[in-house]
Amino acid sequence: MTIIRNHTRRVNSVVENVLQLSRPGSAQPQLIGLHDWLGKFMDEFVHSGTCNPEQVSLSVNPADLDIYMDPSQLHQVVWNLCQNAVHHTGTEAMPVRIQLLGGRQENSRAPYLDVIDNGAEIDPAMTDQIFEPFFTTKSSGTGLGLYIAREICESNQARLAYQTDTAAGNCFRITFPDTVEQAVSALA
Numbered sequence: 001m002t003i004i005r006n007h008t009r010r011v012n013s014v015v016e017n018v019l020q021l022s023r024p025g026s027a028q029p030q031l032i033g034l035h036d037w038l039g040k041f042m043d044e045f046v047h048s049g050t051c052n053p054e055q056v057s058l059s060v061n062p063a064d065l066d067i068y069m070d071p072s073q074l075h076q077v078v079w080n081l082c083q084n085a086v087h088h089t090g091t092e093a094m095p096v097r098i099q100l101l102g103g104r105q106e107n108s109r110a111p112y113l114d115v116i117d118n119g120a121e122i123d124p125a126m127t128d129q130i131f132e133p134f135f136t137t138k139s140s141g142t143g144l145g146l147y148i149a150r151e152i153c154e155s156n157q158a159r160l161a162y163q164t165d166t167a168a169g170n171c172f173r174i175t176f177p178d179t180v181e182q183a184v185s186a187l188a
């Protein structure tokens, strides 16, 4: 039963990914208080059984940082990134740790969210390919997770990139539009 259930889940996730590709919903950006939103996201992620509460931490500075994005699409992007952290890093000896860090970029002041893990760094020769559709190093992966996450960000006038200048682990940064005018400009 466990084997059947696991394979059914996998088939379902492939179908959902492909459907998402063929009919991406139009973005409805909204003002989101990042700290509270991430708190709820973290609870949901932990309750899904993907990891334990002590494996995920959250810090947003300034604490009242607001961003503009479609909430359900932001949910899918952050979920994909956190699932990647769990699936592609972490061993029994060294369980994955995920940090969700929100802030403003020093130069542009644009708000961002970093999803950081403590896993082995992605091979620099691979960091461009990981966003390509169907690129995967996992036997059971579709290789669509990062591609879809990046497409969703773009339709919300946000950017998703792998950060190369981090001290350790892997960091994926979502940079959000700064103003509601920028956020809705794609919809005009």
Ligand SMILES: Nc1ncnc2c1ncn2[C@@H]1O[C@H](COP(=O)(O)OP(=O)(O)OP(=O)(O)O)[C@@H](O)[C@H]1O
Binding pocket: 017, 080, 084, 085, 087, 088, 089, 117, 119, 120, 121, 122, 130, 131, 135, 136, 137, 138, 140, 141, 142, 143, 144, 145, 146, 147, 170
């Ligand atoms: N946090 C991470 N740590 C290490 N490698 C990663 C991480 N995130 C992504 N990768 C690499 O990027 C590849 C592409 O990721 P992507 O999410 O697009 O597909 P996937 O996770 O392999 O499959 P799926 O998302 O369908 O389950 C992964 O196979 C993995 O090699």
Ligand SMILES: [Mg+2]
Binding pocket: 080, 083, 084, 141, 144, 145, 146
């Ligand atoms: Mg993935």
